[in-house]
Amino acid sequence: MSIVSPANLRRIGRQRRLVTGAVITLVIVLMAIFGPLFAPYGENEIVGKPYTYEGSFLGTDYLGQDVWSRVLYGGATILINSLLATALGMVLGIIIGVVAAYWGGWLDEVIMRLNDVALAFPQILLALLVLTAVDQPSWYVIVLLVGVSHAPRVARLARGVALGIVSRDYVTAAEALGESRVRVVLAEVLPNMNAPLLAEAGLRLTYSIGLIAGIGFLGFASNPSAADWGYMINENRLALLVQPWGVLAPVIIIGVFTIGTNLMADGIAQLSGRGD
Amino acid sequence: MTDLATSAPDVSTAAAPARTGSSGSAWVKWLARRVGLAILTLWLCSVLVFFATAALGDPVRAILGKDYASSPERAAALAAELHLDQPVIVRYFEWLGGLLTGNLGNSIANGFPVGELVGDRIVNSAVLVLISAILIIPVAFAIAMISANYRGKRTDGVIQVIMITLAGLPEFVVAILLVALFSTTVFHLLPAVTIAGGGAPPWSKPASMILPVLTLVIAVAPYVSRIVRSSLLEVLDSDYVELARLKGVPERIVMRKHALLNAIVPGIQVIALQLAWLAGGVLFVEYVFSYPGIGASLVDSVRNSDFPMVQVLAMVIAAVYVGINLVADVLSILFTPRARTAISS
Numbered sequence: 360m361s362i363v364s365p366a367n368l369r370r371i372g373r374q375r376r377l378v379t380g381a382v383i384t385l386v387i388v389l390m391a392i393f394g395p396l397f398a399p400y401g402e403n404e405i406v407g408k409p410y411t412y413e414g415s416f417l418g419t420d421y422l423g424q425d426v427w428s429r430v431l432y433g434g435a436t437i438l439i440n441s442l443l444a445t446a447l448g449m450v451l452g453i454i455i456g457v458v459a460a461y462w463g464g465w466l467d468e469v470i471m472r473l474n475d476v477a478l479a480f481p482q483i484l485l486a487l488l489v490l491t492a493v494d495q496p497s498w499y500v501i502v503l504l505v506g507v508s509h510a511p512r513v514a515r516l517a518r519g520v521a522l523g524i525v526s527r528d529y530v531t532a533a534e535a536l537g538e539s540r541v542r543v544v545l546a547e548v549l550p551n552m553n554a555p556l557l558a559e560a561g562l563r564l565t566y567s568i569g570l571i572a573g574i575g576f577l578g579f580a581s582n583p584s585a586a587d588w589g590y591m592i593n594e595n596r597l598a599l600l601v602q603p604w605g606v607l608a609p610v611i612i613i614g615v616f617t618i619g620t621n622l623m624a625d626g627i628a629q630l631s632g633r634g635d
Numbered sequence: 636m637t638d639l640a641t642s643a644p645d646v647s648t649a650a651a652p653a654r655t656g657s658s659g660s661a662w663v664k665w666l667a668r669r670v671g672l673a674i675l676t677l678w679l680c681s682v683l684v685f686f687a688t689a690a691l692g693d694p695v696r697a698i699l700g701k702d703y704a705s706s707p708e709r710a711a712a713l714a715a716e717l718h719l720d721q722p723v724i725v726r727y728f729e730w731l732g733g734l735l736t737g738n739l740g741n742s743i744a745n746g747f748p749v750g751e752l753v754g755d756r757i758v759n760s761a762v763l764v765l766i767s768a769i770l771i772i773p774v775a776f777a778i779a780m781i782s783a784n785y786r787g788k789r790t791d792g793v794i795q796v797i798m799i800t801l802a803g804l805p806e807f808v809v810a811i812l813l814v815a816l817f818s819t820t821v822f823h824l825l826p827a828v829t830i831a832g833g834g835a836p837p838w839s840k841p842a843s844m845i846l847p848v849l850t851l852v853i854a855v856a857p858y859v860s861r862i863v864r865s866s867l868l869e870v871l872d873s874d875y876v877e878l879a880r881l882k883g884v885p886e887r888i889v890m891r892k893h894a895l896l897n898a899i900v901p902g903i904q905v906i907a908l909q910l911a912w913l914a915g916g917v918l919f920v921e922y923v924f925s926y927p928g929i930g931a932s933l934v935d936s937v938r939n940s941d942f943p944m945v946q947v948l949a950m951v952i953a954a955v956y957v958g959i960n961l962v963a964d965v966l967s968i969l970f971t972p973r974a975r976t977a978i979s980s
Contacts, residue, residue: 376799472672476679479953481915487937488687491945569805573919576807577934592811599811599827603820606811614808621803 377626383619387612391434398428402586410595410602417604420595430608433586437575437613440502441567447506448567449560452513453552457544459514460521471518477511482570490579498581505570509563516559520552554631561624565617572613588613666965673961680953681734684946685727695719698743698940717942734950740943744936749943753929757951759837760917760928766844767851774852775859776902780890782860783867798857806916810850810923817846829926837927847924854916859902866901870894900970907963 399415400406405423407413414425459470477485486504490496524530525548533543575589583590588609595605695713699706718726733740739749778794785791801809818827829843838844870876876893880886884893921930929948936944968975 376796472675473679476676476683479676479680479956480683480949481918481952483915483918484933484949484952485687487918487933488684488945488949491688491937491940491942565803569808573805573807576919577922578938592807596811599815600819603815607815607820610808610811614804614812617803617805617808618800619803622799625799 374626374630376622377630380619380622380624380626383615384623387434387616387619388438390431390612391438394431394434398425398431400425400428402429402432403584404428410598410605412602417608418602420591420602420605421598426591426595426605426608429586429591430588430612433588433591433609434612436498436585436587437568437571437589437616440498440505440571441564443502444505444509444567444571445560445564447502448509448513448563449556451507451510453517453549453556455510455514456517456519457521457548457552460518461525461540461544461548467518470514474511474514477508478515482508482512482566483573486570486574487577490574496579496581501571501574501579501581505567505574508570509566513559513563517552517556520555521548524548524551554627558624558628558631561620561627565620565624568613568617568620665968669961669964673957676957677950677954680957681731681950682727684949684953685730686723688942688945688949689723689726689730730946734947739947742936742941742944744939744941744944749947752944753932753947753951755836756927756929756932759926760921760930762836762838763844763847763851763921763926763928764917767848767855770848770852771856771859775856776863776895778856778860779863779867779898780895782864783871783894784890786868786871795861798861801853802857802861804854805919806850806854807919807923809853810846810920813846813850813853814923827924829924843924847920847926850920850923851916863898863902866898867894870897900967903963903967903970907959 395402403424406425407419407423409419409421409423411423412418413423415427417426417430420426420429455470455474459467480488482505485508486501489500489504493500530543530547533547538546572589572592575587576592578590578593580587580590580593591609592606595602599606695710695717698713699710714720718729721729730740732738737750739753741748742752778798782791782794785794814827816822817825825845826840826843827846829837829840829847871890871894876889879889879893917928918930918933920926921928922934925931929951933945933948935941936948
């Protein structure tokens, strides 16, 4: 039951939430990718005094850099890091969940017990724990932390979905034919899991954006001088009263981005029959 | 921003009761097993917390920052103070022993005992979370009931879209937008930060509590209401609701007595998970509003590489989560007649 078959395309077109979400997401993604081409000033160009309305229409930030230009420059890192973290979390989570469901027994018990431990921490806390001992996090450290913090949550879902599949006749048939377990997983189990997992990926992307922007907002940046939507909020937050746009512009754009991805995830969930 | 996917109730496996023995001893057995699991989980949490903070990075380098390269003597002195010369395992058990005996160590940032620093803050955060939870539950149930009542109609559709939109927003986005709206940019009605002078608790100025609580309600209520709505709809489709309607019971009473009461159990599970999720949200909310709780303290401690503080605060959060889940499991067993008889028969 592939999601992108011609018969499904018409159903997708009728799914208003999915279409709205996809359009919003696409706009923000295009802005993040091509924004720098349209920026009136450079990323670190000083265009006037700090926190004034010099420069273009959103005014200047804490160093006198142009807020609008930095908004246009600042999306790429969040976009790329969120996509990578989501992919990492999904892959790890699916491997853990499918192994637990298919191999079962004590392995399942141990894996799920350890999973519960990871679930006892809010995702942001897992990331912060490691950041305590890291002076200046590289971008891949942040991707790794967010991705790994997704894994136990994805694993729980993947295990549930896989449990419903491993008892089906076609899995038993493949096993009876002497297929190896790895092959059964790759050829029979995984292809039949795609719809709920796609919805989960959309949801995870929403959380990745929130977490990665949130880590920046809390003041952790791999390159503090580069423009980044999350870190911009942190840079300018003390001047919310004087020059609100330095804070509000990145906040609004992060909000719109997550609304888009969340609508999309919900639309996919409805298509795959998880919602109603 | 909270977690919908993981909120599927998991009592069935975690709380699978033993079907032997008399009812009383079966209960004790079930409870003992459940508490044992909670303690095991907490112990594994302590391992995770200690090794994530103390073993993955270089504490001395993180604490000294730029001074690390310039003053090797200070680095060596600090390493000795933190007992870094000992193997990690030894340090872990020393730390765990301290944790269990109440000797939490001293903060690296200011040298005060960690126990003194976190005590008040735990109370402050607990008050914030409790007030929010008390508001979230009726708000979420009310929205869910309205939505289920108008299922498939325009009202339901509008409510659903609003809920999905709010559910996607990260907490700090909600918090900052509320601050801009109510205190700095549009209106100037409410205080933007929680400043309680001279150690007075933050709720001594109730106005400063409004925005933090409102943020948490807006961030969490949509999830709870969506879950409650779908379990309400499930119940409304069931045979006994059909029967009640056929008997001529008014729709209002069907909704209140037959549907709502049966939707409460899955509700409890979700709310428990969301309360734990509140902890993640609380961290951002406290940071935005400078609320003197454990979340804001945790962020500061992480930035100062204040290990003893981070470790204790993380364990507090994990313990709260494990505790809430335990209570939720017990409550949902008590509220589910089927599970109740399964245990006691």
